[in-house]
Amino acid sequence: MNEETHEIRLRVNGVPRAATVPARRLLSDCLRHDLGLTGTHVGCEHGVCGACTVLLDGRPVRSCLMFAVGADGHEVTTVEGLAAADGTPHPVQRAFRECHGLQCGFCTPGFLTVVAAFLEENPEPTEEQAREAIGGNLCRCTGYVNIVRAVLRAAELRRAAGRDPQAGDPAPRGPVRRQRP
Amino acid sequence: MSARMFGAPVQRTEDERLLTGRGAYLDDLGADAYAAVFVRSPHAHARVRDVDVTDALDVDGLIAVYTHEDLTGPMAEPLPLLLPHPCIVDGRTPHALAAGYVHHVGAPVAMVVARDRYLAEDAAERIAVDYEVLAPVVGIEAAVAAEHVVHAGMSDNVAAHLVQEVGDARAAIAAAPHRLELDLDIERSACTPMEGRGVYARWDEAGGSLRLYSSTQTASGVRAAVAAKLGLDVGRVEVVVPDVGGGFGVKIMHPWPEEVMVPWAARRLGHGVKWTEDRREHFIAAAHERGQRHTVRAGFDDEGRLLGLDVEILHDNGAYLPYGVIVPIVTSTQLLGPYKPGAYRVEFRSLYTTTVIVTPYRGAGRPQGVFAMERTMDAIADRLGRDRAEVREVNLIRPDEMPYDQGLLFQDGRPLVYDSGDYPRTLRMVKELIGWEGFAAERERARAEGRRIGIGLACYVEGTGPGPYEGGHVQVGTDGRVRVATGLTSQGQGHHTILAQIVADELGVAMSDVEVTTGDTRRMPYSVGTFASRGAVMSGSAVALAARKVREKALRVAADALEADPGDLEIAGGRVHVRGVPGAGMDLGTVAVLSNPLRYAFDEASRAATQFARPADHAAPPVPEGDAPGLEGTDFHSPLRSTFANGAHAVVVETDPETAEITILRYCVVHDCGRLVNPLIVEGQIHGGVAQGVAGALYERMAYDADGQLLNASFMDFLVPYASEIPPIRIAHLETPSPLNPLGVKGAGEAGVIPGAAVIASAIEDAEGFPVRSMPISPSDLFGLRRRFAAGEIPPLRRAERARGRRANETGEPDV
Ligand code: FES
Numbered sequence: 002m003n004e005e006t007h008e009i010r011l012r013v014n015g016v017p018r019a020a021t022v023p024a025r026r027l028l029s030d031c032l033r034h035d036l037g038l039t040g041t042h043v044g045c046e047h048g049v050c051g052a053c054t055v056l057l058d059g060r061p062v063r064s065c066l067m068f069a070v071g072a073d074g075h076e077v078t079t080v081e082g083l084a085a086a087d088g089t090p091h092p093v094q095r096a097f098r099e100c101h102g103l104q105c106g107f108c109t110p111g112f113l114t115v116v117a118a119f120l121e122e123n124p125e126p127t128e129e130q131a132r133e134a135i136g137g138n139l140c141r142c143t144g145y146v147n148i149v150r151a152v153l154r155a156a157e158l159r160r161a162a163g164r165d166p167q168a169g170d171p172a173p174r175g176p177v178r179r180q181r182p
Numbered sequence: 183m184s185a186r187m188f189g190a191p192v193q194r195t196e197d198e199r200l201l202t203g204r205g206a207y208l209d210d211l212g213a214d215a216y217a218a219v220f221v222r223s224p225h226a227h228a229r230v231r232d233v234d235v236t237d238a239l240d241v242d243g244l245i246a247v248y249t250h251e252d253l254t255g256p257m258a259e260p261l262p263l264l265l266p267h268p269c270i271v272d273g274r275t276p277h278a279l280a281a282g283y284v285h286h287v288g289a290p291v292a293m294v295v296a297r298d299r300y301l302a303e304d305a306a307e308r309i310a311v312d313y314e315v316l317a318p319v320v321g322i323e324a325a326v327a328a329e330h331v332v333h334a335g336m337s338d339n340v341a342a343h344l345v346q347e348v349g350d351a352r353a354a355i356a357a358a359p360h361r362l363e364l365d366l367d368i369e370r371s372a373c374t375p376m377e378g379r380g381v382y383a384r385w386d387e388a389g390g391s392l393r394l395y396s397s398t399q400t401a402s403g404v405r406a407a408v409a410a411k412l413g414l415d416v417g418r419v420e421v422v423v424p425d426v427g428g429g430f431g432v433k434i435m436h437p438w439p440e441e442v443m444v445p446w447a448a449r450r451l452g453h454g455v456k457w458t459e460d461r462r463e464h465f466i467a468a469a470h471e472r473g474q475r476h477t478v479r480a481g482f483d484d485e486g487r488l489l490g491l492d493v494e495i496l497h498d499n500g501a502y503l504p505y506g507v508i509v510p511i512v513t514s515t516q517l518l519g520p521y522k523p524g525a526y527r528v529e530f531r532s533l534y535t536t537t538v539i540v541t542p543y544r545g546a547g548r549p550q551g552v553f554a555m556e557r558t559m560d561a562i563a564d565r566l567g568r569d570r571a572e573v574r575e576v577n578l579i580r581p582d583e584m585p586y587d588q589g590l591l592f593q594d595g596r597p598l599v600y601d602s603g604d605y606p607r608t609l610r611m612v613k614e615l616i617g618w619e620g621f622a623a624e625r626e627r628a629r630a631e632g633r634r635i636g637i638g639l640a641c642y643v644e645g646t647g648p649g650p651y652e653g654g655h656v657q658v659g660t661d662g663r664v665r666v667a668t669g670l671t672s673q674g675q676g677h678h679t680i681l682a683q684i685v686a687d688e689l690g691v692a693m694s695d696v697e698v699t700t701g702d703t704r705r706m707p708y709s710v711g712t713f714a715s716r717g718a719v720m721s722g723s724a725v726a727l728a729a730r731k732v733r734e735k736a737l738r739v740a741a742d743a744l745e746a747d748p749g750d751l752e753i754a755g756g757r758v759h760v761r762g763v764p765g766a767g768m769d770l771g772t773v774a775v776l777s778n779p780l781r782y783a784f785d786e787a788s789r790a791a792t793q794f795a796r797p798a799d800h801a802a803p804p805v806p807e808g809d810a811p812g813l814e815g816t817d818f819h820s821p822l823r824s825t826f827a828n829g830a831h832a833v834v835v836e837t838d839p840e841t842a843e844i845t846i847l848r849y850c851v852v853h854d855c856g857r858l859v860n861p862l863i864v865e866g867q868i869h870g871g872v873a874q875g876v877a878g879a880l881y882e883r884m885a886y887d888a889d890g891q892l893l894n895a896s897f898m899d900f901l902v903p904y905a906s907e908i909p910p911i912r913i914a915h916l917e918t919p920s921p922l923n924p925l926g927v928k929g930a931g932e933a934g935v936i937p938g939a940a941v942i943a944s945a946i947e948d949a950e951g952f953p954v955r956s957m958p959i960s961p962s963d964l965f966g967l968r969r970r971f972a973a974g975e976i977p978p979l980r981r982a983e984r985a986r987g988r989r990a991n992e993t994g995e996p997d998v
């Protein structure tokens with residue numbers, strides 16, 4: 002029994018890419034294993050941890066909850082595409098390093114993409130807003146203390162770099178709500 | 183002289199890679215490998231009657247299916263009993279694949295290898311296993327009752343039993359002016375690193391050797407274990423640990439069934455094979471911890487001084503005992519904390535249940551021990567109507583009593599002797615930080631507004647950096663770059679950064695010229711692993727010692743070339759030069775060239791090292807006797823005993839009078855891990871630990887039903903906190919150096935988590951006015967306690983009674 006496959010074309014980090022995938026292939030697996038972009042991580046495969054977050058047309062999505070065929074014709078940004086073309090790190094990347102906002106680094110790509118999108122929408126967040134912005138991503142190492150600091154620091158760096166807050170409403174998808182067992 | 187790196191809040195060298203997606207975690211490797219998945223038991227306890235693979239065989243892309251029947255020799259034998267402690271009564275370990283029986287949901291029964299993961303899962307779904315379901319044994323009560331046993335051939339479920347006693351505790355309690363008894367429970371939780379386990383193996387037919395990548399906390403341990411299972415000389419097994427997405431203890435266990443099956447299959451198939459654990463597998467097939475019940479009997483005097491302490495512990499070690507016995511052993515000893523009871527007796531029974539095995543989870547039995555001891559301190563204070571901090575104070579070991587011998591054997595089999603620490607000062611500092619003295623008034627003000635708040639306090643002592651040893655290898659290349667290797671592995675603790683800081687200082691080079699490798703048996707085969715907060719203590723000391731050797735050799739070789747006295751030379755900025763004359767010297771890279779006498783030149787630099795380059799002393803061999811070529815050195819740190827860090831946490835919580843929701847208002851940490859190598863990293867470790875402590879106190883538990891099904895085996899249901907659940911954390915450091923290592927450091931990795939359950943229980947109890955004896959506590963648990971309290975089933979705290987009395991009289995003396 003051979004599985005039917007589909008041709009998809011998408012732009013990943015500004016580069017046109019193509020892949021041949023079965024309908025059930027997750028976008029996370031396609032990015033990681035078909036396109037070799039292993040910076041996007043998979044921590045739960047059920048939409049709770051946010052490690053797999055990428056930007057789809059600028060908005061954060063959980064790539065483990067999407068099929069690759071659904072990304073056909075879209076623009077995807079992964080952690081590998083956050084830095085400027087000349088390699089200058091994104092303010093969020095700089096801030097995470099300065100504030101020690103990562104330890105094992107496994108959750109980090111998800112945080113970076115979420116925060117990058119958040120700051121486009123809200124370039125001057127309060128601490129409360131910063132905390133809320135990362136409220137759908139799990140990190141087991143940092144206790145989030147330095148991640149919140151890093152969000153605020155990234156906003157500062159971004160302002161210092163004089164970037165225009167872009168129009169649009171790339172609102173992060175809210176966290177998956179959980180009930181106590 | 184370049185600025186000292188030791189002690190500076192240096193940014194991490196690991197980060198640049200990890201922030202740009204250039205990390206390499208286990209599943210990022212082996213793009214062309216076959217995928218393995220495991221068929222796992224859906225039952226907690228069953229006999230495997232038959233495994234029928236027929237249906238799976240026509241799945242496209244299937245490569246192989248294996249069951250226990252396919253395994254021979256050591257592979258067919260049970261996995262090793264990793265910690266063969268004499269207290270083990272009957273040590274059972276699992277087979278790589280179920281050999282007739284399964285003892286927990288998630289136990290591996292068959293292995294499927296296919297072209298990709300999706301196809302392997304298709305095939306696994308089609309494998310039909312016929313089980314004869316047997317009686318499950320779930321929870322400590324069922325294990326003790328032993329109506330059913332987990333393992334055939336045993337008459338009960340006792341895996342291990344140990345009594346330790348200093349003095350005659352029972353007599354001391356009987357003779358004491360006051361006595362009390364408490365039952366204290368902690369439920370199971372788990373490490374749940376964001377990256378699960380994973381193994382990738384490649385067999386090299388030509389070399390007859392194996393390359394194994396594992397997301398593990400011990401490269402050398404996996405290497406030895408896999409070599410033994412596969413019948414290979416260890417020299418033919420290389421274990422390389424890639425970036426690891428968190429461990430917290432679970433990845434110190436080895437070899438996992440999957441860790442021997444994957445290389446076994448890779449060798450058999452002559453092809454790379456990879457297994458990447460999914461989240462559900464991590465919940466049901468990796469390991470848990472913490473499930474423990476304590477019965478404490480204490481005798482004390484009018485000041486609250488402990489005269490005798492008698493503790494009985496029941497530990498749920500799950501289905502097998504490869505590693506879990508360490509947890510009650512650690513609890514037994516670390517329970518004593520910073521205190522000195524007159525006499526102490528501790529007895530534990532470690533019990534089999536048909537649930538996932540136990541391996542240490544950050545803190546490793548200490549959170550339970552601290553919970554038992556600190557709840558006891560609070561209960562004593564309440565009984566006597568004394569301030570909770572004051573009762574702790576009278577029991578503390580004083581700085582002038584250091585080193586202090588508790589008279590027991592620690593988890594490493596060596597004496598439990600505290601090396602250093604200033605416990606009274608730690609306590610004073612945490613009281614100031616949280617505002618202990620003014621709290622009674624704060625609580626009353628809140629009460630007047632209809633709010634309930636409470637304050638809690640907990641102290642701990644943590645044995646860190648146990649032996650036997652760790653090694654360091656430091657090599658200066660002819661390019662002047664310094665390559666450092668140590669065998670233990672890193673899971674996010676920043677070892678690459680702190681080891682580079684240490685070596686940069688020792689050698690007088692820039693940190694940017696130091697590259698660190700961890701967990702690669704090709705670079706440092708001798709090692710133990712990463713556990714018990716031992717990275718900085720053990721590997722930090724080892725690389726410092728190795729760097730000192732290199733420094734000494736560099737000075738010797740340079741002195742020879744410069745015709746100077748080694749004592750007149752110093753190294754700074756990567757150059758050896760005559761002290762005070764920076765111009766008169768040479769780069770370390772040149773020294774490295776000279777330290778390796780050559781016959782052949784292959785570039786400009788090596789020319790200087792050939793036998794023809796300069797006049798030689800014909801009376802001496804080119805490599806002096808007792809010396810070796812190259813500018814490198816290896817050394818090992820093997821300390822006499824563990825070093826003991828300590829600290830105290832304090833917390834203020836608010837409990838909602840209606841919904842019983844529990845909110846942490848402020849959390850304070852005083853922490854003494856000896857000298858700090860990098861405060862940025864130490865604070866990060868504390869933050870993460872506190873988050874896990876809060877999680878274990880308020881959110882996380884393993885919800886097993888009576889059949890042994892884990893009901894919350896996903897991140898949807900097992901509540902790892904998000905940012906919204908973690909309170910602001912205030913930290914103050916004390917630095918009491920350890921005399922047991924060349925750097926004066928103590929471990930810092932676990933401290934943050936240890937007093938979590940104890941301190942939060944203390945504060946909730948204070949807010950509510952009735953005792954809290956079991957953790958974790960959810961709002962519905964608290965709501966249930968309130969009901970029982972209202973029904974008179976739970977007695978009030980005496981201090982709450984007294985406060986009520988005072989309020990009624992409108993007088994008041996502070997009673998915190
Ligand atoms: S892997 Fe997608 S949310 Fe966890």
Ligand code: FES
Pocket residue numbers: 102103104105106107108109139140141142143376427428674
């Ligand atoms: S840094 Fe390890 S999970 Fe966030």
